[in-house]
Amino acid sequence: MSKALDGVRILDFTHVQSGPTCTQLLAWMGADVIKVERPGVGDATRKQLADVEGADSLYFTMLNHNKRSLTLNSKNETGKEVLERLVKKCDVLVENFAPGALDRMGFSWERIQELNPKMIMASVKGFGPGPYEDCKVYENVAQCAGGSASTTGFRDGPPLVTGAQIGDSGTGLHLALGITAALLQRANTGRGQLVQAPMQDSVLNLCRVKLRDQQRLDTGPLKEYSQFGENVEFGDSTPRAGNDSGGGQPGRILKCKGWEIDPNAYTYFITQAAVWQKICDVIGKPEWKESPDYATPPARLSRLNEIFNEIEKWTMTKTKFEVMELCNPHNIPVGPILSMKEISEDLSLRESGTIVEVDHPERGKYLTVGCPIKFSDSAVEVTRSPLLGEHTDEILSDVLDYDADQIAAIRASGAV
Numbered sequence: 275m276s277k278a279l280d281g282v283r284i285l286d287f288t289h290v291q292s293g294p295t296c297t298q299l300l301a302w303m304g305a306d307v308i309k310v311e312r313p314g315v316g317d318a319t320r321k322q323l324a325d326v327e328g329a330d331s332l333y334f335t336m337l338n339h340n341k342r343s344l345t346l347n348s349k350n351e352t353g354k355e356v357l358e359r360l361v362k363k364c365d366v367l368v369e370n371f372a373p374g375a376l377d378r379m380g381f382s383w384e385r386i387q388e389l390n391p392k393m394i395m396a397s398v399k400g401f402g403p404g405p406y407e408d409c410k411v412y413e414n415v416a417q418c419a420g421g422s423a424s425t426t427g428f429r430d431g432p433p434l435v436t437g438a439q440i441g442d443s444g445t446g447l448h449l450a451l452g453i454t455a456a457l458l459q460r461a462n463t464g465r466g467q468l469v470q471a472p473m474q475d476s477v478l479n480l481c482r483v484k485l486r487d488q489q490r491l492d493t494g495p496l497k498e499y500s501q502f503g504e505n506v507e508f509g510d511s512t513p514r515a516g517n518d519s520g521g522g523q524p525g526r527i528l529k530c531k532g533w534e535i536d537p538n539a540y541t542y543f544i545t546q547a548a549v550w551q552k553i554c555d556v557i558g559k560p561e562w563k564e565s566p567d568y569a570t571p572p573a574r575l576s577r578l579n580e581i582f583n584e585i586e587k588w589t590m591t592k593t594k595f596e597v598m599e600l601c602n603p604h605n606i607p608v609g610p611i612l613s614m615k616e617i618s619e620d621l622s623l624r625e626s627g628t629i630v631e632v633d634h635p636e637r638g639k640y641l642t643v644g645c646p647i648k649f650s651d652s653a654v655e656v657t658r659s660p661l662l663g664e665h666t667d668e669i670l671s672d673v674l675d676y677d678a679d680q681i682a683a684i685r686a687s688g689a690v
């Protein structure tokens with residue numbers, strides 16, 4: 275079976291998480307991803323959060339599958355020549371260095387266009403143009419600057435960052451989409467272009483419902499937020515809403531049987547209007563079906579705490595999986611709070627290729643998250659991450675056409 279991005283060659287100048295998630299996705303889709311790393315050092319994550327002595331960390335391996343590794347000192351004169359040759363041979367250059375680092379190496383966007391007008395150059399930076407454009411940024415800074423932290427958590431607690439890496443992996447996803455669109459456009463125009471996905475902008479894009487709520491505040495309280503029913507006045511910005519659903523169908527996280535000892539014995543329960551009558555029957559409150567205080571969504575908005583307390587009395591008599599089994603036949607939207615342990619043991623995720631076991635020469639077998647996008651005509655096979663410089667000679671010879679003597683000279687120069 276062919277792959278969606280067969281024939282696309284990517285010069286992967288990324289490190290840590292945001293850039294590598296982007297290029298890993300493109301590699302899964304069939305692109306030849308050449309990861310360029312500093313000789314003897316490599317991506318800093320190779321050695322961060324190390325769990326097996328001497329082996330590449332899970333941090334690195336889980337973000338760099340299906341790539342080839344080339345070591346190259348891009349500040350060495352011979353290294354620069356090799357890099358220029360690579361720029362001419364690749365379709366896409368992806369980078370997430372600190373602002374200005376690529377320019378300091380001598381590879382500005384203008385220079386790259388001179389070398390290869392068809393090049394698509396894709397960049398992640400913390401911020402777009404503006405007062406913070408020169409700042410270095412990591413995941414949680416982006417979550418804070420993009421509006422996520424101020425709207426996550428409980429009203430009476432501090433802002434919270436989320437476990438989902440929306441700043442890094444979320445930006446990587448946005449960038450991958452931009453690159454594939456630019457490749458499609460290039461097929462028509464013959465020209466490359468610069469694609470930029472700032473982390474703040476990507477987080478904000480994922481938080482757009484909170485900017486929606488910011489504007490709704492101008493016309494009155496946010497009635498679907500618990501604080502409305504609690505008669506707590508709204509301030510001038512979108513508040514933290516705990517586990518409120520954030521949409522038009524109120525929802526909450528509710529305790530299930532065993533919650534006293536199991537930190538994940540909870541369910542998410544959505545009181546979707548379309549199945550309200552069924553919810554009343556399931557939880558043993560048939561009188562709510564016709565009562566004017568409960569029968570309509572607007573009537574329920576000021577009573578959400580009371581309603582969810584009653585539903586929780588019922589969910590506490592069931593396990594989170596029993597809640598699922600009992601509600602699903604009635605089309606009541608619920609979901610168990612799954613722990614990472616439960617997810618890692620989930621057979622259906624294994625069968626779909628979303629959880630994959632990979633073998634690695636230094637660390638043995640480990641689990642990873644495979645490609646979450648499924649294609650009917652582009653197989654995704656997850657292969658292990660490369661060792662540092664594992665493919666240096668292969669790439670110098672096959673991609674850049676250097677002969678054995680030239681490769682020896684490049685090695686002698688300390689460029690790789």
Ligand code: COA
Binds near residue numbers: 318373374398409
């Ligand atoms: N050969 C020679 N030098 C290399 C090299 C190579 N193959 N690869 C990297 N370098 C150099 C860079 O040119 C830079 O040198 P300079 O400072 O003299 O210009 C240096 O290594 C460090 O790169 P930098 O990107 O500044 O790394 P850092 O570890 O100091 O900062 C980040 C890390 C993530 C904070 C920063 O890269 C950043 O803000 N990136 C953009 C936002 C981002 O992606 N953040 C999320 C990361 S998950």
